[in-house]
Amino acid sequence: xxxxxxxxxxxxxxxxxxxxxxxxxxxxxxxxxxxxxxxxxxxxxxxxxxxxxxxxxxxxxxxxxxxxxxxxxxxxxxxxxxxxxxxxxxxxxxxxxxxxxxxxxxxxxxxxxxxxxxxxxxxxxxxxxxxxxxxxxxxxxxxxxxxxxxxxxxxxxxxxxxxxxxxxxxxxxxxxxxxxxxxxxxxxxxxxxxxxxxxxxxxxxxxxxxxxxxxxxxxxxxxxxxxxxxxxxxxxxxxxxxxxxxxxxxxxxxxxxxxxxxxxxxxxxxxxxxxxxxxx
Amino acid sequence: xxxxxxxxxxxxxxxxxxxxxxxxxxxxxxxxxxxxxxxxxxxxxxxxxxxxxxxxxxxxxxxxxxxxxxxxxxxxxxxxxxxxxxxxxxxxxxxxxxxxxxxxxxxxxxxxxxxxxxxxxxxxxxxxxxxxxxxxxxxxxxxxxxxxxxxxxxxxxxxxxxxxxxxxxxxxxxxxxxxxxxxxxxxxxxxxxxxxxxxxxxxxxxxxxxxxxxxxxxxxxxxxxxxxxxxxxxxxxxxxxxxxxxxxxxxxxxxxxxxxxxxxxxxxxxxxxxxxxxxxxxxx
Ligand SMILES: Nc1ncnc2c1ncn2[C@@H]1O[C@H](COP(=O)(O)OP(=O)(O)OP(=O)(O)O)[C@@H](O)[C@H]1O
Ligand SMILES: [Mg+2]
Numbered sequence: 001x002x003x004x005x006x007x008x009x010x011x012x013x014x015x016x017x018x019x020x021x022x023x024x025x026x027x028x029x030x031x032x033x034x035x036x037x038x039x040x041x042x043x044x045x046x047x048x049x050x051x052x053x054x055x056x057x058x059x060x061x062x063x064x065x066x067x068x069x070x071x072x073x074x075x076x077x078x079x080x081x082x083x084x085x086x087x088x089x090x091x092x093x094x095x096x097x098x099x100x101x102x103x104x105x106x107x108x109x110x111x112x113x114x115x116x117x118x119x120x121x122x123x124x125x126x127x128x129x130x131x132x133x134x135x136x137x138x139x140x141x142x143x144x145x146x147x148x149x150x151x152x153x154x155x156x157x158x159x160x161x162x163x164x165x166x167x168x169x170x171x172x173x174x175x176x177x178x179x180x181x182x183x184x185x186x187x188x189x190x191x192x193x194x195x196x197x198x199x200x201x202x203x204x205x206x207x208x209x210x211x212x213x214x215x216x217x218x219x220x221x222x223x224x225x226x227x228x229x230x231x232x233x234x235x236x237x238x239x240x241x242x243x244x245x246x247x248x249x250x251x252x253x254x255x256x257x258x259x260x261x262x263x264x265x266x267x268x269x270x271x272x273x274x275x276x277x278x279x280x
Numbered sequence: 281x282x283x284x285x286x287x288x289x290x291x292x293x294x295x296x297x298x299x300x301x302x303x304x305x306x307x308x309x310x311x312x313x314x315x316x317x318x319x320x321x322x323x324x325x326x327x328x329x330x331x332x333x334x335x336x337x338x339x340x341x342x343x344x345x346x347x348x349x350x351x352x353x354x355x356x357x358x359x360x361x362x363x364x365x366x367x368x369x370x371x372x373x374x375x376x377x378x379x380x381x382x383x384x385x386x387x388x389x390x391x392x393x394x395x396x397x398x399x400x401x402x403x404x405x406x407x408x409x410x411x412x413x414x415x416x417x418x419x420x421x422x423x424x425x426x427x428x429x430x431x432x433x434x435x436x437x438x439x440x441x442x443x444x445x446x447x448x449x450x451x452x453x454x455x456x457x458x459x460x461x462x463x464x465x466x467x468x469x470x471x472x473x474x475x476x477x478x479x480x481x482x483x484x485x486x487x488x489x490x491x492x493x494x495x496x497x498x499x500x501x502x503x504x505x506x507x508x509x510x511x512x513x514x515x516x517x518x519x520x521x522x523x524x525x526x527x528x529x530x531x532x533x534x535x536x537x538x539x540x541x542x543x544x545x546x547x548x549x550x551x552x553x554x555x556x557x558x559x560x561x562x563x564x
Binding site for chain 1: 290294383384385564
């Protein structure tokens with residue numbers, strides 16, 4: 001199956017600022033990729049290049065096999081910008097109607113209702129945007145990105161304003177999309193969320209990919225901790241396979257064992273290490 | 281519905297729903313009310329001093345001058361509306377974050393710009409035609425005078441405002457909202473000043489000033505359109521009345537040659553090309 005998104009050696013310079021320095025990344029159909037990185041790493045720039053808003057200085061980006069920015073590529077994608085706004089005078093339903101017309105799929109009221117229900121805005125269908133809270137606007141933004149049944153979704157910090165229930169809803173939504181074969185590139189600073197939903201993560205720092213892989217691949221073993229009578233004993237070099245032997249030895253030595261933990265670096269630690277800890 | 285219609289209608293809807301449009305409407309009604317009052321008084325006073333033989337001439341002089349004034353006011357109000365509808369169409373909306381979700385849709389940037397233009401042009405045309413027709417109706421009701429030509433000047437006035445829409449859209453690609461508003465207003469003023477200098481040149485027989493006027497007319501042809509429209513109001517009037525009208529600030533207008541209309545077509549094409557190219561290159 002064709003890749004939903006393929007970027008090869010993408011570079012972007014804004015005057016003297018090198019926002020991207022040769023970034024390559026792929027999102028397969030039905031794959032959820034998290035794009036992480038400190039402020040100014042180039043995440044939004046990469047996403048904007050993919051949807052044709054920004055022109056790359058070098059490199060090539062394809063959306064479902066079509067060059068980024070081409071009408072065919074734009075037809076295949078849904079985009080939620082990091083900083084977006086819908087005109088305050090429009091109602092939720094009108095925003096979606098306009099986008100349905102622009103997507104050329106016909107203004108179907110049933111689909112709109114379904115989309116609004118999916119993001120928990122069913123009650124706010126006729127409410128003007130200017131009377132919506134920030135999180136409600138973000139929910140509407142997510143619904144807007146889904147208009148036109150895209151095969152690639154580019155979501156730039158889609159949950160930054162959402163409440164915990166909203167975030168859980170979005171996680172559920174992303175799972176549904178994955179099952180439907182839609183590729184998703186998700187920019188986020190919420191590492192636990194990314195860890196929970198993403199198949200793969202790519203970490204950018206200063207315009208370069210500094211780490212990429214499945215969350216469990218990226219994390220490294222950090223030893224074993226055992227709770228005994230006198231407190232906690234640490235075995236920093238030990239792995240999961242060595243746990244039975246460690247416990248056997250402790251028991252043989254007359255210790256009572258209360259608990260055993262196999263430690264691994266969290267995505268946060270991986271992230272902080274890869275990004276050089278500059279995202280303090 | 282096609283995407284172009286959707287964006288054009290969106291522009292129209294925005295104009296209707298934003299409270300600012302209400303302000304434009306209220307001000308327009310206020311202007312027309314005042315205009316009616318003024319026209320009524322002007323005819324009354326002018327005719328009081330006239331004896332039978334001059335009656336017709338005075339009617340023409342007062343009517344043409346007042347409708348010329350209304351033409352200028354309509355141009356001004358229409359320009360305000362045109363600027364308001366378009367000043368932030370690209371950079372302003374991009375800075376606000378309302379543009380990006382729209383242009384990533386398949387419609388494409390140049391079609392989007394065209395649709396914005398068509399929407400704004402439609403609103404402005406309706407507005408200009410409505411206001412100027414109302415003004416002409418007022419002059420006719422109050423003083424019984426009707427211009428020699430009505431449709432052509434009305435269309436020229438609308439075309440002048442549509443031209444300003446195009447210029448304002450072009451400016452919106454480069455400038456942020458406030459800067460563009462100021463820039464288009466300055467262009468408007470520059471065009472009027474250029475036209476006025478040309479007229480003074482004609483009166484004084486000064487080649488230099490005539491040249492300034494001519495160059496301005498090429499660079500900012502909305503002024504030439506307005507002048508031509510003004511001229512057409514009394515195109516078939518001769519004699520003393522025509523002489524009096526042409527002495528005033530809203531007379532003495534120059535008829536444009538047929539070249540004007542050809543140039544305007546080229547001009548709009550160039551503006552569209554410049555706007556489309558610059559917009560296509562812009563990072564949003
Ligand atoms: N329009 C622009 N003009 C000039 N420089 C820009 C522009 N947009 C972004 N940059 C620069 O490009 C770099 C990358 O910015 P980008 O917005 O892609 O970062 P990001 O990873 O999305 O950061 P954040 O987490 O804060 O959203 C930054 O150094 C930024 O200053
Ligand atoms: Mg960003």
